Amino acid sequence: MQDPEEIHKVAIVGTGNIAWHLARAMYRSGMDITCIISRSMQRAAELSKDVSAIPLDDPANVQEQPDMYLLCVGDDVLHGVQEAYAGKGPLVVHTSGSTGIGVLPADKNPTGVLYPLQTFTRGVEMAYSGIPFLVEGSAEKVTLRLEHLAGKISREVHQVNSEQRRQIHVSAVFACNFSNHLSAIADRLMQQNGLAFDLLLPLIGETTRKLSEKSPVDAQTGPAVRNDLTTIEKHLEALGNLPEEQEIYRLLTESIMRYRKETNE
C-alpha cells in the first residue's frame, strides 16, 4: 500500500495545555510547526519560541499554507473558531474528546480529529510515546494520514469514531476526574481529623498499579464487595456530619454490590 500523503507542516491554533504539549510532541517528531495562532499575540509568541514557529494573532495573516490546521481550543469556542479555517484547503483537525467530527463542515475541506487520551499539565514535559492517540478522519484517506502522523509521536494509535470517542470521554471522567474527586473527599476527611492526606498515597498508588494486572471488577476490595454490613454501618456513622459524602458512600456501595452480583450471575 502507498504511504499516505504526509502531514509535515502544521499550523497550531490555540496556546492552552493541549497546544503546549502537541506543539512540542510534533516538533520533536520532526514536523514543521509553521505558526501558532492565538487571539493573544504574546501567548502565541511564547509558545512559538519553543517550537521555532511564527506567532500570529489573525488567521488572515498566514503566509505559508500548512498541510493541517490543528485546533487546540476549548469545546466551548471550537464551533466559532473553526469557521476561520474552513474552506482554505488544508486539512482541519480538532483535538476534543467530547465533540464529534461533525462540528467541522466536511464539504469545504477534509477534516479530522486527533485526540490524545491523557491529562496534560502545562509546563510539565512528559513522554508522549505511551499516550493513546485516537484518530478519526472525514474520509478513510484522511484517517490514514492522521494515523501516520500520530504514529510518529506515539506507539498507541487507534482509529475511533465520534460515538466511541464520546464514550471514552465519559469513561475517562469516571476513571480520572471522579476518582480524583474521591481523593478530594478523602483529603477533607483526613484534614478534619488532623491527618495528612499523603498517608493514603501508597495505597492509592497500589490500587492503580493493580489495574495493569487485573480487571477493575476482579481487583475490587473493601467492605462493599465483601458484603461486610457491620463495617459499612460504622463508616456511614463516621460520615454523620457530612450528609452529601454519606450519600456518595451509599450510592457507590450499592453500585459495587450490584456489579459483584451481576458478575457472579
Next chain:
Amino acid sequence: MQDPEEIHKVAIVGTGNIAWHLARAMYRSGMDITCIISRSMQRAAELSKDVSAIPLDDPANVQEQPDMYLLCVGDDVLHGVQEAYAGKGPLVVHTSGSTGIGVLPADKNPTGVLYPLQTFTRGVEMAYSGIPFLVEGSAEKVTLRLEHLAGKISREVHQVNSEQRRQIHVSAVFACNFSNHLSAIADRLMQQNGLAFDLLLPLIGETTRKLSEKSPVDAQTGPAVRNDLTTIEKHLEALGNLPEEQEIYRLLTESIMRYRKETNE
C-alpha cells in the same frame, strides 16, 4: 530515653492476606515468628514454612510464650478469636483499620493495634518500607513498643488513635475501593462500545501521579470543575441506557462543583 521493651517473638493468628504479608515483613526484619495459628492446619503449615514458624491449629498448644499475639483475622471474627488470647500474659494486637482498640479487653493484658495502610495481594511480595504503619497501644509504653517494632519494617510509622483510624479507613474506602469501582464503571462503558479498558491506563496513572504534587482539589480537572454544562449534558445523554451510572455521574458532578465553590469562598 530508654529503649522500649523489644517485641521479638511474634505469634501470628490467621493465614489471610495480612498474615501472609506481615509474617514475611517481620521475619525479614529479624523478628522470630514463633508460630502461625489457624483453624486450618494445612494453611498454617503453608505459611509457617515461609517464615520458619511452627504451625498450630489450636492456641492451647502454644509451647513457647511469645512477646505478642498478632491477630490477623477479619473484623467479623475478631471479637470471637481474641478471647482465646486474652489473659495469657503477652501483648495482644489486632490489625484492623475499622475496629477500635476497645475490642480487646485491656484489663487482662496489654493490647494494641498495628494497622498497615495498604492493599495487599496474597502471594505478591512488595516493599514494606514505604507503607504507613499506624500504631496504638492500651498504654503509652505499649504504643512505644509497637512504634519500635513497626520502625524495623517501615520508615512511615504514626501514632493514631481508634477514632482517627476509623476516619482513615473511611477515607481509604473513598480514595481506593470507590475509585477502583469508578474504573469498573469505565470498563463497562468501554466494553459496551467495543473498546479496551487499557486505553485509559496512562490517563489513570497520570491522575494518580499528580496527587504527589498537588492537593486533590487543586489537581481536579474535567467538565464539572470547569462548569462546562454542555459537556455534562452530552455525557448524561451518553449514559442514557445506564440510569444508575447516570445517577453516580450526577451526584459526583454536583459534589465537585460544591467543593470548588467552597474552596473559592
